[in-house]
Amino acid sequence: MPAVTPLDAPQPKFKREPAEIRKEALISATLALVGERGVRGATVRAISERADVTQGLIRHYFRSKEDLILAAYDHHMTQMTEITAQADLPAKSPAQARLVAFVINGLKPPVATSTSVSIWASFLNKVREDTRMREIHQKTYFEFRDRFEGLIKDTYEEAGRVVSAAQLRRYAIACNAVLDGLWMEEGALPEAFSEGELPSIGLEAVGAILGLRLDKEELSQ
Amino acid sequence: MPAVTPLDAPQPKFKREPAEIRKEALISATLALVGERGVRGATVRAISERADVTQGLIRHYFRSKEDLILAAYDHHMTQMTEITAQADLPAKSPAQARLVAFVINGLKPPVATSTSVSIWASFLNKVREDTRMREIHQKTYFEFRDRFEGLIKDTYEEAGRVVSAAQLRRYAIACNAVLDGLWMEEGALPEAFSEGELPSIGLEAVGAILGLRLDKEELSQ
DNA sequence: CAAGTAATTATGCAATTGTATAATTAAGTG
DNA sequence: CACTTAATTATACAATTGCATAATTACTTG
Numbered sequence: 232m233p234a235v236t237p238l239d240a241p242q243p244k245f246k247r248e249p250a251e252i253r254k255e256a257l258i259s260a261t262l263a264l265v266g267e268r269g270v271r272g273a274t275v276r277a278i279s280e281r282a283d284v285t286q287g288l289i290r291h292y293f294r295s296k297e298d299l300i301l302a303a304y305d306h307h308m309t310q311m312t313e314i315t316a317q318a319d320l321p322a323k324s325p326a327q328a329r330l331v332a333f334v335i336n337g338l339k340p341p342v343a344t345s346t347s348v349s350i351w352a353s354f355l356n357k358v359r360e361d362t363r364m365r366e367i368h369q370k371t372y373f374e375f376r377d378r379f380e381g382l383i384k385d386t387y388e389e390a391g392r393v394v395s396a397a398q399l400r401r402y403a404i405a406c407n408a409v410l411d412g413l414w415m416e417e418g419a420l421p422e423a424f425s426e427g428e429l430p431s432i433g434l435e436a437v438g439a440i441l442g443l444r445l446d447k448e449e450l451s452q
Numbered sequence: 453m454p455a456v457t458p459l460d461a462p463q464p465k466f467k468r469e470p471a472e473i474r475k476e477a478l479i480s481a482t483l484a485l486v487g488e489r490g491v492r493g494a495t496v497r498a499i500s501e502r503a504d505v506t507q508g509l510i511r512h513y514f515r516s517k518e519d520l521i522l523a524a525y526d527h528h529m530t531q532m533t534e535i536t537a538q539a540d541l542p543a544k545s546p547a548q549a550r551l552v553a554f555v556i557n558g559l560k561p562p563v564a565t566s567t568s569v570s571i572w573a574s575f576l577n578k579v580r581e582d583t584r585m586r587e588i589h590q591k592t593y594f595e596f597r598d599r600f601e602g603l604i605k606d607t608y609e610e611a612g613r614v615v616s617a618a619q620l621r622r623y624a625i626a627c628n629a630v631l632d633g634l635w636m637e638e639g640a641l642p643e644a645f646s647e648g649e650l651p652s653i654g655l656e657a658v659g660a661i662l663g664l665r666l667d668k669e670e671l672s673q
Numbered sequence: 674c675a676a677g678t679a680a681t682t683a684t685g686c687a688a689t690t691g692t693a694t695a696a697t698t699a700a701g702t703g
Numbered sequence: 704c705a706c707t708t709a710a711t712t713a714t715a716c717a718a719t720t721g722c723a724t725a726a727t728t729a730c731t732t733g
Contacts, residue, residue, distance in 0.1 A: 247699055247710055269577035271492070275691060285712050286691090292710095296691065345580060352576040356490035358640060359570050372641060404645075405657035408633025415632055416625070419579060420593060424625075436626035439661045468680055468729055496721060506682050507721090513680095517721065 245284075254292050254302070256282045261303040266346035270353045273300075301363055304354045307347075308371035314342055316378050326385035328449045333382055334437055335447065337410045338417065338430040348418020376407045383441060390443075402441060409436045466505075475513050475523070477503045482524040487567035491574045494521075522584055525575045528568075529592035535563050537599050547606035549670045554603055555658050556668065558631045559638065559651040569639020597628045604662060611664075623662060630657045 248256075260281035264273040275296055279286040293299040318324070318332040336342060357364045380403035387394050394402070413429045431447070438445035469477075481502035485494040496517055500507040514520040539545070539553040557563060578585045601624035608615050615623070634650045652668070659666035 355573040412629025412633035
């Protein structure tokens with residue numbers, strides 16, 4: 232559809248956008264490219280093209296490409312945690328239901344997808360070399376695990392069971408590993424598992440580790 | 453120490469090596485570089501320098517750099533499986549001891565190191581785009597999981613317990629996830645765990661999933 | 674020991690990369 | 704409406720990349 236602009240008023244060659252919008256567009260473009268083609272594919276030219284700007288703009292909003300990568304990594308990891316923790320449950324739901332929702336959310340789209348795993352793996356390389364990258368990794372990893380541990384603790388309290396802080400930590404590490412491992416396998420080899428298989432296995436495994444009977448059905452009650 | 457060569461016989465400028473030696477040297481150099489600096493750091497120049505040859509030689513032994521990367525990936529993954537499965541146990545050891553050894557081996561050096569995880573993550577990016585890469589990934593993944601499943605099966609039989617093939621598969625996927633997840637966490641954030649903590653947690657988690665009492669001490673009996 | 678051959682080196686090249694800097698121009702302000 | 708400012712584009716550049724090709728040279732074979 233034609234623009235509603237008189238002929239003698241030439242189309243503006245670009246539009247100015249608020250900084251937040253532009254930054255987010257650049258971050259989204261970066262993540263999409265990293266997911267599709269790996270870090271190698273996320274060149275400044277490709278990113279700016281996808282974000283529909285010219286490449287100079289990246290440097291205007293980020294001191295370097297590395298800074299953009301860092302922002303994108305943080306964004307992605309934080310979002311994954313949020314989506315996983317986001318329980319669509321009635322208020323005052325039992326803690327165990329929230330625990331079940333956490334496991335299931337972490338093992339189905341949009342968290343457990345090959346794109347998402349691919350992005351994570353791409354960034355992991357840089358975690359070793361780059362200090363700032365390591366800080367983000369550490370921060371987001373503990374954010375996720377601590378939430379998990381909190382849910383486990385609440386569930387135990389709800390059931391009137393006692394568990395030491397040390398043992399709680401071990402449980403959280405183990406359960407987190409189950410989620411990470413299954414998540415990775417779904418992302419790396421999606422065709423090897425049937426629909427809903429991994430959430431089901433995840434619930435069974437986490438339940439066995441914690442000595443709880445976790446069931447999908449709890450969500451609909 | 454000086455070479456035992458007369459002064460009038462000039463040192464040879466290079467030595468011819470069997471193809472296998474050279475290929476392996478190039479693969480080792482590639483893996484070392486990928487582990488240290490990620491795929492980006494594994495340039496043909498850096499690889500050839502580390503393997504102590506000139507860069508033209510890469511193309512002489514591999515049709516392209518991509519082919520070298522594929523060979524290196526296969527080599528690394530196969531070796532990880534072998535080291536994990538390599539039980540240093542007396543003949544006729546109970547299956548459960550071999551299972552315990554498998555879990556522990558997979559969660560301590562040289563398998564669970566940040567270098568090894570870093571290499572794996574670097575390659576994972578390419579698994580999505582490259583068909584041959586995906587084939588290697590699939591092959592090595594199933595090799596590892598099937599070995600694990602075999603050990604679980606043997607342990608159950610030894611204990612006289614019955615388990616269906618379907619359930620065995622679920623167990624193998626879950627236990628494999630525990631190993632993968634813990635392995636990853638050790639590699640990505642080594643300072644977050646104390647010495648021997650992850651093998652211990654791994655044994656506890658796998659034991660809980662399988663309904664077995666797994667103990668480190670079994671190895672020394 | 675002569676000659677061929679394959680292993681290895683040496684050199685060059687076109688493409689791509691991140692970044693720097695200059696040139697535009699959309700939009701706010703009085 | 705002028706004028707300023709910062710958002711955005713446009714252009715250029717040095718460095719690095721994988722690969723191709725030609726030039727050497729170590730070793731084998733008769």
